[in-house]
Amino acid sequence: MDLAFTQAELDFRQEVREFLATSLPHDLSEKVRLIKRLGKDDYQRWHAILNDKGWLAPGWPLKHGGAGWSPVQKHIFEEEACLAHAPRTVPFGITMLAPVLLAFGTKAQVNHHLPRILSGEDWWCQGYSEPGAGSDLASLKTRAVRDGDHYIVNGQKTWTTLGQYANKIFCLVRTDPDAKKQEGISFLLIDMDTPGVTLRPITLIDGQAEVNEVFFDDVRVPVENLVGEENKGWTYAKYLLTHERTNIAGVGFSNAALATVKRVASEVTSGGKPLAQNPFFAARLAQVEIDLMAMATTNLRILAAAEAGRAPGPESSMLKLKGTVIRQELTSLLRRALGPHALPHQPDFLDGGDNTEPLGHEQAPGAAPAYFNMRKLSIFGGSNEIQRTIVAKSVLGG
Amino acid sequence: MDFTLSDERRMLQDSLSRYLADNLDHERRRKTLDSGAPYDADLFKGLADLGTLAALFPEEAGGFGGTGPDIALVFETLGRAGTLEPFLPAALAAPLLTDHAGLVEQIIAGDSIVTLAHTEPDARYDLADVSLSAKPTLTGTKTNVLYGAQATHLIVSARETGDRLDPEGISLFLIPTDAPGLTITPITNVDGTASAQVAFTDTQADTRIGEPGQGHALLETATAHAILALSAETLGAMEAAKDLTLAYLQERQQFGRPIGTFQALQHRIADMLTEIEQARSAVLNLAGHLDAPRDTRERHVSATKNLVGRVAALVAEEAVQMHGGIGMTQEYELSHHARRLVMADHLFGDVDHHLERFIHLSGG
Numbered sequence: 001m002d003l004a005f006t007q008a009e010l011d012f013r014q015e016v017r018e019f020l021a022t023s024l025p026h027d028l029s030e031k032v033r034l035i036k037r038l039g040k041d042d043y044q045r046w047h048a049i050l051n052d053k054g055w056l057a058p059g060w061p062l063k064h065g066g067a068g069w070s071p072v073q074k075h076i077f078e079e080e081a082c083l084a085h086a087p088r089t090v091p092f093g094i095t096m097l098a099p100v101l102l103a104f105g106t107k108a109q110v111n112h113h114l115p116r117i118l119s120g121e122d123w124w125c126q127g128y129s130e131p132g133a134g135s136d137l138a139s140l141k142t143r144a145v146r147d148g149d150h151y152i153v154n155g156q157k158t159w160t161t162l163g164q165y166a167n168k169i170f171c172l173v174r175t176d177p178d179a180k181k182q183e184g185i186s187f188l189l190i191d192m193d194t195p196g197v198t199l200r201p202i203t204l205i206d207g208q209a210e211v212n213e214v215f216f217d218d219v220r221v222p223v224e225n226l227v228g229e230e231n232k233g234w235t236y237a238k239y240l241l242t243h244e245r246t247n248i249a250g251v252g253f254s255n256a257a258l259a260t261v262k263r264v265a266s267e268v269t270s271g272g273k274p275l276a277q278n279p280f281f282a283a284r285l286a287q288v289e290i291d292l293m294a295m296a297t298t299n300l301r302i303l304a305a306a307e308a309g310r311a312p313g314p315e316s317s318m319l320k321l322k323g324t325v326i327r328q329e330l331t332s333l334l335r336r337a338l339g340p341h342a343l344p345h346q347p348d349f350l351d352g353g354d355n356t357e358p359l360g361h362e363q364a365p366g367a368a369p370a371y372f373n374m375r376k377l378s379i380f381g382g383s384n385e386i387q388r389t390i391v392a393k394s395v396l397g398g
Numbered sequence: 399m400d401f402t403l404s405d406e407r408r409m410l411q412d413s414l415s416r417y418l419a420d421n422l423d424h425e426r427r428r429k430t431l432d433s434g435a436p437y438d439a440d441l442f443k444g445l446a447d448l449g450t451l452a453a454l455f456p457e458e459a460g461g462f463g464g465t466g467p468d469i470a471l472v473f474e475t476l477g478r479a480g481t482l483e484p485f486l487p488a489a490l491a492a493p494l495l496t497d498h499a500g501l502v503e504q505i506i507a508g509d510s511i512v513t514l515a516h517t518e519p520d521a522r523y524d525l526a527d528v529s530l531s532a533k534p535t536l537t538g539t540k541t542n543v544l545y546g547a548q549a550t551h552l553i554v555s556a557r558e559t560g561d562r563l564d565p566e567g568i569s570l571f572l573i574p575t576d577a578p579g580l581t582i583t584p585i586t587n588v589d590g591t592a593s594a595q596v597a598f599t600d601t602q603a604d605t606r607i608g609e610p611g612q613g614h615a616l617l618e619t620a621t622a623h624a625i626l627a628l629s630a631e632t633l634g635a636m637e638a639a640k641d642l643t644l645a646y647l648q649e650r651q652q653f654g655r656p657i658g659t660f661q662a663l664q665h666r667i668a669d670m671l672t673e674i675e676q677a678r679s680a681v682l683n684l685a686g687h688l689d690a691p692r693d694t695r696e697r698h699v700s701a702t703k704n705l706v707g708r709v710a711a712l713v714a715e716e717a718v719q720m721h722g723g724i725g726m727t728q729e730y731e732l733s734h735h736a737r738r739l740v741m742a743d744h745l746f747g748d749v750d751h752h753l754e755r756f757i758h759l760s761g762g
């Protein structure tokens with residue numbers, strides 16, 4: 001056994017650090033560090049910088065413009081990018097759609113869509129969930145009916161993250177209403193500017209309109225936008241769920257959040273002394289750090305298994321569970337650390353540029369909104385209740 | 399032992415609940431917030447006319463209540479409805495205004511708002527941490543002043559002698575908000591309630607509350623009242639969040655059946671109900687000891703604030719989780735209660751502060 005990274009991996013980490021030090025714009029990393037709200041331009045700017053370096057699509061094969069990284073390399077990049085407060089890369093095109101196209105799409109689809117994802121010409125969003133189909137995704141109702149060389153799509157998707165920036169949406173739609181519910185679903189690519197597609201923003205508990213409802217009213221979609229075979233969409237969706245679950249534990253995010261909480265705790269005072277010296281706060285912080293140290297190794301164990309070619313089983317559910325609990329606890333600690341400073345709502349600071357002065361402490365405006373926003377981690381991507389069921393079933397059956 | 403409400407208190411609770419049911423819902427609250435107004439002034443006046451504020455003051459001050467159980471009953475009812483209106487300042491100010499009958503009369507009528515300007519930017523939750531100076535005019539900054547931009551008067555804590563963290567040497571002054579040398583910056587809090595930052599520059603302070611240098615004990619008494627009020631309000635918000643969650647568990651269908659039939663969620667709602675009963679008892683404990691000798695009262699203050707803070711976070715997080723995505727939307731009522739539940743922990747000392755203080759008060 002050897003917990004150390006190989007020399008090649010250490011060299012890679014160094015290369016990533018140097019790249020981030022020279023190429024990550026300071027104004028962007030400041031926004032991320034202060035938990036400000038990122039707009040489309042911010043994401044696209046970072047995507048373009050990564051794409052110039054050839055690092056935008058870590059898991060894609062080299063010949064499609066990917067980085068061809070191993071799971072461990074991806075992990076190292078994510079860790080370093082988080083610590084440097086780089087924006088996250090928007091996953092919908094890069095880590096959700098592209099792997100499905102590479103595995104099940106036609107050559108024409110791969111050649112058409114992948115370059116446009118890299119260039120930023122297309123911004124994809126994910127149209128799976130519906131008002132009546134959340135955890136029970138297979139009960140989705142959005143209908144696609146074949147009409148010559150088109151499908152006519154009617155129905156509604158919801159919780160569509162950053163759909164307001166997207167020009168494309170990949171959807172699960174029902175093509176055979178008479179089949180068993182998992183068997184009548186197809187995977188369809190839809191242009192958001194097709195007549196009949198409308199979008200309504202949903203404001204979340206933190207005041208941000210991060211998700212949307214998307215309505216389809218007699219939307220005509222060319223049949224060549226079908227991915228793979230008709231009625232096989234569920235298989236593709238599941239493939240995506242089991243194979244693109246790197247960073248599900250969010251170790252990098254947690255490391256960065258831990259560093260932020262530590263810094264704040266050394267800057268704010270309680271009873272005239274730094275909060276970091278208060279035994280009650282110190283105990284909370286130490287407890288999460290201890291959990292995170294172990295979880296980071298769990299994550300590496302699973303990465304090592306993935307490098308050896310083993311498909312992850314219930315371990316990825318465990319990582320999702322533990323990882324989200326730790327991330328949520330860290331947002332809660334940041335809010336606690338700031339004490340009364342966490343109370344004021346400061347949307348101008350969160351939306352604004354550099355010239356809005358924060359009240360209380362520079363990390364104060366983002367703290368409570370991030371805490372509330374991050375409640376989503378245990379709801380989406382398969383809720384934590386669903387993950388527990390998966391883990392239990394893997395040992396108890398049923 | 400008798401845990402039933404007197405007829406008078408029951409009538410007050412009924413009339414408040416009915417009035418709130420008729421005049422406040424999530425949409426109206428959102429409209430108020432979207433309009434930029436700090437709260438609904440008509441609702442505040444209407445509630446004042448029903449005796450909501452009078453219930454926070456004893457008879458000799460012109461009210462008809464003022465005891466622990468009165469405060470608890472009023473604020474639980476307000477919390478359940480999710481009001482944004484400025485009642486907490488009255489709970490804070492009531493024990494400090496025993497010599498100001500005229501002002502109390504105006505407070506009870508809803509015509510004056512007197513609030514406490516105490517927390518300083520670096521003071522966190524320590525009541526003795528006062529550096530705003532009184533020599534003899536006031537200079538310094540107070541923050542998290544509840545409804546400070548709407549108040550007619552401030553009760554300001556200021557240091558006359560001693561060091562920053564010294565409980566001795568703190569004095570209280572009553573100051574009208576139109577006094578020269580005040581700069582008031584309004585703040586909207588994350589949970590929709592209003593507060594302000596108040597900067598004092600050579601502000602004249604002529605009216606004392608209590609004896610010079612003896613303000614700390616008064617601050618403790620005022621804070622004890624406020625913590626009871628806020629804890630009861632939080633209890634009301636827990637009840638509201640629980641009711642929404644219970645209804646949703648029965649109504650929301652996934653996998654062909656109500657999600658409330660999944661045992662994983664059944665056990666969680668059972669824990670939530672159990673913890674809310676604990677919170678209710680903690681509120682009653684403090685209500686029953688509000689007039690007890692200082693050491694006994696303060697142990698209950700810290701015990702209650704700690705327990706209610708823990709349960710509030712649990713209820714908020716679990717209620718959102720059991721709702722799934724819908725629980726995270728601004729449009730749905732739960733989001734208001736969840737924010738209130740969590741952010742209440744940031745006022746008058748959080749769970750850790752009161753745990754530490756409880757140990758201290760218990761001789762630890």
Ligand SMILES: Cc1cc2nc3c(=O)[nH]c(=O)nc-3n(C[C@H](O)[C@H](O)[C@H](O)COP(=O)(O)OP(=O)(O)OC[C@H]3O[C@@H](n4cnc5c(N)ncnc54)[C@H](O)[C@@H]3O)c2cc1C
Pocket residue numbers: 125126127128129131133134135136158159160161162211376379380381382383384385386389650652653657660662663719720721722723724726
């Ligand atoms: C911020 C955010 C962004 C999102 N982005 C997207 C997106 O871009 N695209 C997209 O398609 N979707 C997205 N989603 C949707 C997300 O995948 C769903 O919210 C999730 O699947 C849960 O569904 P639901 O919200 O309908 O909750 P429900 O499924 O109704 O669940 C409600 C509660 O019941 C529990 N529950 C359900 N079934 C069971 C069971 N069998 N046993 C025990 N407990 C159960 C759940 O765990 C939850 O606690 C997003 C959601 C959020 C909150």
